[in-house]
Amino acid sequence: LAKTTQPISMDSYEGQEVNITCSHNNIATNDYITWYQQFPSQGPRFIIQGYKTKVTNEVASLFIPADRKSSTLSLPRVSLSDTAVYYCLVGPSYGGATNKLIFGTGTLLAVQP
């Protein structure tokens, strides 16, 4: 699986937009980009997944440039409850492949009042 690099931590204030960028320079053609969120003492929770350009859902947006060597998770108007660790994962999607999520250290987002 493609190795990912993301900041260890970020700070923000309530109401701000937060952008977390992940680098995946050796992403393969059939790799997808997936983001998970984890609160303390809980399991990770899927946020969003994309392949290219932009994906948006009710929680976040995911921006992927044309070369796909990085991606940016955008959280609009964060609140205190968005304080969590955010993981960027990259992996292939093809029939028969084992869904092996390789989690890195993630980005700890701390939202201040």
Next chain:
Amino acid sequence: ETGVTQTPRHLVMGMTNKKSLKCEQHLGHNAMYWYKQSAKKPLELMFVYSLEERVENNSVPSRFSPECPNSSHLFLHLHTLQPEDSALYLCASSQGLDINNEQFFGPGTRLTVL
């Protein structure tokens, strides 16, 4: 609530004890996973089951023994553990093995080995 439950939520055991962790998913998924999360370390995938068959075993010590009697239940049997095995053990499930299939995680079992 993710549709994946784990029991117990907390477990303290001695190195000579035998205990089991239980995971149940109510989502109709056919793949289930065990992960280990130690303090200040990334999640580590331990085992993957698809349709009750083990498809992945990431060099996990034999003192951890998984069991998947049906597609809704997954167990992790623990025997003669070491203090360094203390961690949060997470179970997850997904509709299929393809990475496009979102994994749903349970709340985890916090294990302490004395």
